[in-house]
Amino acid sequence: MRPPVLVVLFAVLCGVSLMVGVGRMTWLDLAGLSEDAWLTLTASRLPRLAALVLSGAGLAVCGVVLQQIVRNRFVEPATSGGLDAAKLGILIAVSAFPGIGTAGKMLMALGVSFAASLAYVAMIRRIRFKSIVLVPVLGLMYGSVLSALAEFWAYRHQLLQSLQGWLMGDFSRIVQGNYEIIFVILPVVVLIYVFAQRLTVLGMGEGMANSLGLNYTATVTLGLLLVALTVSVTVITVGAIPFVGLVIPNLIALRYGENLQRTLPLVALCGASMLLACDILGRLLIYPFEVPIGLVAGSVGGVLFLVLLLRRST
Amino acid sequence: MSRLDARLGIWLLVAALAAAFVLLGSGLDMAYVIPRRLTRLAAIGVAGVCIGCSSVIFQTLTGNRILTPAIMGYEAVYLLFQALLILLIGTHSLILLGRHGNVWLSILLMLGYSWLLHRWLLRDGRQNVYLLLLVGLVLSLVLSTLTQFIQLKVSPGEFSILQGFNYASFNKAQPLQVAYSAVLAALACLVVRRTLPVLDVLALGRDQAIVLGVDHLRAVSVQMAVIAVLVAVSTSLIGPTAFMGVFVANLTYTLARTFRHRVTLPLASGVAMALFIVAQYLVEQAFNYNMSVNILINLVCGAYFLALMTRTRGTA
Numbered sequence: 001m002r003p004p005v006l007v008v009l010f011a012v013l014c015g016v017s018l019m020v021g022v023g024r025m026t027w028l029d030l031a032g033l034s035e036d037a038w039l040t041l042t043a044s045r046l047p048r049l050a051a052l053v054l055s056g057a058g059l060a061v062c063g064v065v066l067q068q069i070v071r072n073r074f075v076e077p078a079t080s081g082g083l084d085a086a087k088l089g090i091l092i093a094v095s096a097f098p099g100i101g102t103a104g105k106m107l108m109a110l111g112v113s114f115a116a117s118l119a120y121v122a123m124i125r126r127i128r129f130k131s132i133v134l135v136p137v138l139g140l141m142y143g144s145v146l147s148a149l150a151e152f153w154a155y156r157h158q159l160l161q162s163l164q165g166w167l168m169g170d171f172s173r174i175v176q177g178n179y180e181i182i183f184v185i186l187p188v189v190v191l192i193y194v195f196a197q198r199l200t201v202l203g204m205g206e207g208m209a210n211s212l213g214l215n216y217t218a219t220v221t222l223g224l225l226l227v228a229l230t231v232s233v234t235v236i237t238v239g240a241i242p243f244v245g246l247v248i249p250n251l252i253a254l255r256y257g258e259n260l261q262r263t264l265p266l267v268a269l270c271g272a273s274m275l276l277a278c279d280i281l282g283r284l285l286i287y288p289f290e291v292p293i294g295l296v297a298g299s300v301g302g303v304l305f306l307v308l309l310l311r312r313s314t
Numbered sequence: 315m316s317r318l319d320a321r322l323g324i325w326l327l328v329a330a331l332a333a334a335f336v337l338l339g340s341g342l343d344m345a346y347v348i349p350r351r352l353t354r355l356a357a358i359g360v361a362g363v364c365i366g367c368s369s370v371i372f373q374t375l376t377g378n379r380i381l382t383p384a385i386m387g388y389e390a391v392y393l394l395f396q397a398l399l400i401l402l403i404g405t406h407s408l409i410l411l412g413r414h415g416n417v418w419l420s421i422l423l424m425l426g427y428s429w430l431l432h433r434w435l436l437r438d439g440r441q442n443v444y445l446l447l448l449v450g451l452v453l454s455l456v457l458s459t460l461t462q463f464i465q466l467k468v469s470p471g472e473f474s475i476l477q478g479f480n481y482a483s484f485n486k487a488q489p490l491q492v493a494y495s496a497v498l499a500a501l502a503c504l505v506v507r508r509t510l511p512v513l514d515v516l517a518l519g520r521d522q523a524i525v526l527g528v529d530h531l532r533a534v535s536v537q538m539a540v541i542a543v544l545v546a547v548s549t550s551l552i553g554p555t556a557f558m559g560v561f562v563a564n565l566t567y568t569l570a571r572t573f574r575h576r577v578t579l580p581l582a583s584g585v586a587m588a589l590f591i592v593a594q595y596l597v598e599q600a601f602n603y604n605m606s607v608n609i610l611i612n613l614v615c616g617a618y619f620l621a622l623m624t625r626t627r628g629t630a
Contacts, residue, residue, distance in 0.1 A: 074448070123624055133444040138623055140451045144556070145616040151609045156601075168462070242455070286467065295463045302456035309449060 003266060010269055013276040017052065018045050020283050043176040051174045051182050052279055053272040055238055058185035058230040060271025061192050061264060063245025065223045066117075068203040068260075070124055073253075074136040074309070076245030077231045081139055083242065084146040085116030086228075086235040087163065091150050095157045102181060102236065109232035116146060117224045133309070169234075169241035169294030171279055182237045188226050189268060196260040199223065203258075241294055243301025244271055250308050274301075320569045321577065324584040331591040339599070357487035357551055358590040360495045364548035366582030367506060368541045369559030370566065370575070374517045375537055378443045379567065380623075382559030386450040388545040389554040390457035391427045395420060397464040400472045417494065417550065424542035432538050484552065484594050484607060495547045502543045506579065509536065513575040553608055561615035562586045564622065 018041070019026075029037035063076040070080070077083045089112030093105045100108075120142055124135055154163040192199070198219055201209050209216045234241065248271045256263050275293065278300060282291040332355055340347045369382045383389075399416070465476055506513070512533050515523050524530050548555070566582040567573070593607045 126624065131442070131444050133442065133448045134623070137444055137448050137451065138620070140448075141557075141616065141620045141623065145613070145620055148609060148613040148616050152605070152613055155605055155609055289466075291463060291466060295459055295466075298459035299456055299463070302452055302459065305452055306449065306456070309445065309452070 006266065006269055006273070010273045010276070013273055013280070014049060014053070016280055017049055017276050020280055021045065044174075047176050047179050048171050048174045048279075049276075051171060051179050051238060052275050054182050054185045055234045055241065056244060056272035056275030057189055057268035058271075059234060059241060059244040060248040060267045060274075061189050061245075062227045062230045064249045064260065064264065064267055065192060065199060065227050066245070067249060068199045069121065069220050069223050070135060071203055071205065072124075072132060072135040073250060074133065074246060074305075075139060076243070076249075077227065078143070078240070078242035079136040079139040079246065080120050081116050081142040081146050082113050082120075082227065082231045083235065083240045084143040084150065086110075086113040086232045087240065088112050088116075088146055088150040088153070089232065090236065091153055091159060091163060095153065095159060106181065106232055106236050109235060110228055113232050114225055114228035116142075117228055118221075121220065121224065168292040169239035169297065170290075170292035171238055172290050172292075174238065179237050182233055184233050185230055188230050192223075192226060193264050195219075195222075196264050200258075200260045239292070239294055241275070241297050243305055244274060244297060247301045247304045247308070248274055251304075320571075321581055321584075324569065324581055324588065328584050328587050328591070331588055331595075335591050335595055353487050353489050353492060354484045354594065355591075356489075356496065357484050357492045358587055358594060360492060360499050361484075361548050361552050362585075362587030362590055363499055363503065363583040364544040364551075365555060365559055366562055366566070366584070366586040367503065367579050368544035368548070369563045370578050370582045371506070371513065371537055372541055372559075373563055374513055374573075374575070375534055375541075376443075376446070377517075377519060379564055380443055380447060380560060381450065382557075382563065383541055383545045384554065384556055384559050385447065385454070386431060387453040387457060388424065388427065388542070389549045389556075390454040390461070392420060392424065392546060392549045393554065394457050394461045394464075395423050397461045397468075397476055400476060401464050401468055417498070417546070420550065421498075421543055421546045424546045425539055428538040428542040429535075432534065484590075485603070487551070491551070495551050498543060498547050502540045502547075505536065505540055506575075509533070510575050510579075513537070514573075517573055517575075555608065556612050557615040557619045558586070558589070558611050560622070561618050562589065564618075 021040070021044070026037070030041065059077065066075045066077070066080060066082075067073060086109040089109035090105050092112065093100050093108035097104065120139060123138065123142070127134070127138075150163060151160065154160045198214060201212050201214050202216070202219055202223070204212075206216050209219070249267050252263050252267050252270060256266060275297065278296040279293050281300075282293050282296040285291050285296075336348060336351045336355060340351065342348070369384075372381060372383050372386075373379055399419075461476075465473055468476065512528055515526050515528050516530075516533060516537070518526070520530055523533070562582050562585050565585050566578050569585070570577045570581050572578070589611065590607070593610045596610060597603060597605050597607055
């Protein structure tokens with residue numbers, strides 16, 4: 001699909017996303033300035049749309065950053081322990097400091113997630129023979145150890161059920177007043193775009209990056225920090241959504257190549273579109289109830305991931 | 315330490331642990347405490363044999379030391395099937411099929427999955443191990459996502475039954491179920507016992523096995539069937555164990571210092587039992603039931619697996 005088509009698709013999805021829901025709300029009501037309809041729109045539908053678009057774009061772009069840093073196609077927050085670390089962070093915050101606010105949970109998740117990703121990158125750098133699939137395998141293993149740790153902790157503090165709640169990305173909780181922190185993603189995505197060229201250089205490896213005058217360590221650290229920030233913000237507001245950061249960048253790279261300055265906006269756009277589509281699907285599957293988006297994205301993204309994997313190997 | 319010592323040692327250890335598990339703090343209460351603990355011990359024994367044998371045999375067939383049935387999605391398929399069953403026929407399924415009908419259906423399904431896996435993924439012995447591993451992990455993730463989706467659709471009562479499957483533990487082991495599992499596991503073990511020499515030859519790889527006169531396809535199919543039965547039994551008894559198989563198999567190879575199945579299979583069963591007894595003991599005594607065996611084992615074995623992968627630095 002050509003970029004303009006993608007933009008149109010995105011716009012259509014946004015429109016559909018606004019119109020789907022249990023509460024009755026039609027364009028006619030809005031035109032007639034019905035108060036109910038406007039309340040539905042501003043208190044629930046618009047926040048949800050904003051959260052969807054921002055987390056989709058943020059997660060997809062984060063996937064690109066991680067892939068450049070680790071130099072592996074199959075890395076993203078879910079396959080590098082980032083998501084599980086963020087959950088662990090929130091868990092520690094909730095059980096050790098009850099009554100801590102959103103900002104406190106957020107900082108804790110950020111800290112743990114950042115530390116975990118530093119450890120992951122250090123671990124990957126130690127491995128001499130980097131098989132393209134070994135790196136995500138290690139990430140998944142690392143993630144499952146982190147989440148076993150979280151389960152251990154949660155079981156001790158009778159928090160297992162809440163932990164399973166956060167496991168699942170879910171946009172149905174998003175209403176005006178409890179999602180605003182997600183706008184943090186906006187400057188992060190802009191910042192990543194500004195650094196697009198540095199990321200490309202980063203992807204050429206440490207030696208090349210250094211000789212091209214890039215401060216390798218500083219750039220990697222900044223990149224990981226931005227990723228950890230995005231991941232913890234999304235986990236706090238909507239929960240864990242796997243595979244968006246993996247599938248979208250891969251599909252875009254297959255079709256449009258790897259000139260990040262040109263493709264990053266497309267990655268963000270398609271990430272948002274994918275989440276919108278998954279969300280609409282989730283809202284319609286068992287209408288009037290909802291399937292959490294973590295499930296829809298997990299199965300759709302997982303299957304796409306398998307296709308990418310097997311396609312690559314043959 | 316000779317091979318014999320290692321084998322003898324592990325069984326002495328298992329016996330000592332079992333005795334401690336049953337007797338410590340029981341006050342020799344023959345009416346309640348000891349019979350209950352014996353049931354749990356029996357469940358541990360059956361599960362240990364299932365996990366030890368299925369992992370070692372699977373690694374022999376795939377020719378590596380990393381893949382296990384649990385990682386390749388067997389357990390996820392089992393749980394998905396249970397969820398589907400509940401969704402389609404509801405809790406009646408428990409009455410309609412009876413305990414036994416369910417077990418047979420599950421085993422049939424696992425056989426089917428075994429066959430698919432064999433057909434698509436393990437065709438070529440030289441397949442990239444890490445690719446298979448990644449495919450297995452992602453497949454398990456997708457399958458468990460589908461299971462969770464089904465859990466959304468069922469009623470709360472049915473949901474709690476499903477949760478029971480997911481977090482099964484030795485605490486709830488029922489004598490009848492344990493006996494039934496033991497019979498199935500024993501049948502599988504009987505088959506393995508008769509084919510021990512064939513397994514040793516299969517470990518040499520496909521071409522060598524064929525040259526040595528083994529009907530490779532048939533032999534592998536039999537072993538895959540055995541694995542399917544063993545995994546169905548262990549998953550129905552104790553739920554998913556994820557990385558435990560890798561831990562058990564690798565520890566066994568280190569202790570046995572041979573790949574002969576006559577040695578490794580019993581040893582692996584012993585190692586798995588010892589691990590289970592220690593974990594269950596910790597759950598009962600140290601954590602006062604405020605912990606689950608699965609979580610403890612996943613924590614330890616997952617960390618070990620990660621260390622194994624980083625230590626070999628991807629050269630395995």
